[in-house]
Amino acid sequence: MKISVLINNYNYQHYVSDAIDSVLQQSFPVNEIIVVDDKSTDKSAHILDKNFAANEKVKLVLKDKNEGQLSSFNGGFIASCGEIICFLDADDLYKENYIAEVVKFYQEHPECDFLFCSAEVFGNEERIASCYNNTRDLGYSRIATLYKKAWVGHRTSTVSMRRHVLEKFLPLPQLEDWRTRADDCLVFGASIVGARKFYLAKPLVMYRAHGNNNHYGQKQKRTPEYLDKYKQAVDNLLGFLAEKMSYPSNLYEQAHIEFRTIPKPNEQEFNIYESIIHKSDLLVLNKLSRFLSIYIHFISRGGFLSLVRIKLLWLRNKIQRFTLKLYRLPQSKTNTTA
Known part of the structure; x- marks a missing residue:
């Protein structure tokens, strides 16, 4: 060598x-x-x-x-x-x-x-x-x-x-x-x-x-x-x-396959591939099948607690944004009336 x-x-x-x-x-x-x-x-x-x-x-x-x-x-x-x-x-x-x-x-x-x-x-x-x-x-x-x-x-x-x-x-x-x-x-x-x-x-x-x-x-x-x-x-x-590699524009369809080449993916890697699938223009059923593929791989490689933490953070952010909207709504109406 x-x-x-x-x-x-x-x-x-x-x-x-x-x-x-x-x-x-x-x-x-x-x-x-x-x-x-x-x-x-x-x-x-x-x-x-x-x-x-x-x-x-x-x-x-x-x-x-x-x-x-x-x-x-x-x-x-x-x-x-x-x-x-x-x-x-x-x-x-x-x-x-x-x-x-x-x-x-x-x-x-x-x-x-x-x-x-x-x-x-x-x-x-x-x-x-x-x-x-x-x-x-x-x-x-x-x-x-x-x-x-x-x-x-x-x-x-x-x-x-x-x-x-x-x-x-x-x-x-x-x-x-x-x-x-x-x-x-x-x-x-x-x-x-x-x-x-x-x-x-x-x-x-x-x-x-x-x-x-x-x-x-x-x-x-x-x-x-x-x-x-x-x-x-x-x-x-x-x-x-x-362009040099002649990749198709829909290469994202294989994101779940690439993710599974990582034997023990971490949270950051999971988030990357989940985001790629989420933002793709795939049909709903095709998205779901790919989500299921990466979830199963992540959990089977010891990522269950990490997945729970990721989803809890996602839920917390959703609640915070919803609460913020509710808080701003009455103020907006008051300002309009004034």
Whole structure:
């Protein structure tokens, strides 16, 4: 099983060597490290050439134009040859057993197409960034992603996937939309092309918090204008991928089938699929049969109490809205009379 690690770098001269060294020092050796420098304005290119040009495992892709993170993903993937592609931001690190754990997981779970793990945050803050409490089979998520923008993944450096998955959606053309936060393209793209995803509940990656992280939450203020632009970028990406995969417009009819690919769905996942079915234009009997399908699966996998809680919250909200209407009605009449 050949392993490629793709490192994207932009102006991280103080960190990129450490990132590469963390891969070279793995207990399970990788086949290649592809380092893409996105025309950094600092001394990154000089440092990379000086320290790693002679290393046979390190392939340097020094771009002559700055085009952003998605462009680096595109170029790095094209230059790679691994069966498993692992991603690493230039300011993060792999723990020494990361690759060994990843290889073991893919070998033991041949159905796994996309794997992400927990991360240990260090630097300006210290904590474990986890998505779930336990290792999970998350099933398929193309319908949840297309209709509810479900984001089934984690930070760039925690992500790996099989080559055949990436071949279905990379390279992507929307470079300007994804100069930063291009890990969304990896997460959304893998879901839409049909990757079965798994989560490994081990903090095998070191995520460096240093105040200048080149991601959406740090580099851009969440102004309404920026959020609108981001939403449009996501819509464009999902639409492009759906068209590329030739999906029919009524893919939502299979939502109940996709939900049942999750062995132990949680409340959030249940709510997503229930909402997709509820908002569809299916006939009443077809909706009911699909509701029954997801209810039975959820309850049979230990979700009975969660389902009761969901429905009680739904009932409480209904009562609150009804009470609010009753409260406003007399006031409205009084104001009209006045």
